[in-house]
Amino acid sequence: MIEVRDLEKSFAGRPVLKGVTLTIPEASTTCIIGRSGSGKSVLLKHLVGLLKPDAGRVIVDGAPLDDLSYSDLRRVRRKFGVLFQGGALFDSMTAIENVEFPLHTFTDLNAREARRRALECLELVELPDMGKKTPSELSGGQQKRVALARAIAIEPAYILYDEPTSGLDPETSRTIDELIERLGRELGTTSVVISHDMHSVLRIADHVAFLHEGQMHWSGSVDDLHAATDPTLLRFVRANEYQIGNPSRTAGAASS
Numbered sequence: 001m002i003e004v005r006d007l008e009k010s011f012a013g014r015p016v017l018k019g020v021t022l023t024i025p026e027a028s029t030t031c032i033i034g035r036s037g038s039g040k041s042v043l044l045k046h047l048v049g050l051l052k053p054d055a056g057r058v059i060v061d062g063a064p065l066d067d068l069s070y071s072d073l074r075r076v077r078r079k080f081g082v083l084f085q086g087g088a089l090f091d092s093m094t095a096i097e098n099v100e101f102p103l104h105t106f107t108d109l110n111a112r113e114a115r116r117r118a119l120e121c122l123e124l125v126e127l128p129d130m131g132k133k134t135p136s137e138l139s140g141g142q143q144k145r146v147a148l149a150r151a152i153a154i155e156p157a158y159i160l161y162d163e164p165t166s167g168l169d170p171e172t173s174r175t176i177d178e179l180i181e182r183l184g185r186e187l188g189t190t191s192v193v194i195s196h197d198m199h200s201v202l203r204i205a206d207h208v209a210f211l212h213e214g215q216m217h218w219s220g221s222v223d224d225l226h227a228a229t230d231p232t233l234l235r236f237v238r239a240n241e242y243q244i245g246n247p248s249r250t251a252g253a254a255s256s
């Protein structure tokens, strides 16, 4: 479980997170939604200790990140796979080398074992034959899948996704959503997904957290979301061309 308590972060005196509190339960998918610039990526980076809060804390499986030594923090980071916005693959490496990278960094696997595990991961994301290609030879959707294979390579307990479907067409987005759902189910991971795409959120989320003006304005289950009456939340959802609380539209979205 990840607990975020009263998290505050400013950049150059400008507050981005103004006391964010959130609990991310295990073995489920939490989607963080919010307007562009509301601080979603900044929040995500705090979860894995890539940014240090000005105040407040992040507690991962009972361990407060701010109290950890470098080696303990490294051990906690080993629990995370991260799919950054844009995939962030290394252009100079082939797909399989990208997937092997965290295995060489975080595990004691030898070259042959790392290769075998990387191949397994490419199979899990249904790209078994793409290992020798470089990122520039892959489509946007394939790049995301390779990045996903890299994120799951070390068998993380948590996978963080920063807008995994941005820039993809609806069909490819759906494939990525299905993959996120399947990997969560099969690997038993806890997923945290930042998304603008309400169709995607409604497909994959167990819990939804709405970040607004630096604060966790609303959070609840998907059922709660359908029953929500909070005007700020509804404005955001409607601005994203989604109608909640309407089963026929929801059913259509789930199968579109």
Ligand SMILES: Nc1ncnc2c1ncn2[C@@H]1O[C@H](COP(=O)(O)OP(=O)(O)OP(=O)(O)O)[C@@H](O)[C@H]1O
Binding pocket: 011, 012, 016, 034, 035, 036, 037, 038, 039, 040, 041, 042, 043
């Ligand atoms: N390292 C940084 N230095 C200075 N400002 C930053 C830094 N990281 C983020 N910011 C600022 O913090 C604010 C929130 O950024 P963040 O990337 O978290 O937004 P977001 O909600 O993820 O937006 P989007 O949906 O567009 O990706 C922005 O104004 C951004 O410019």
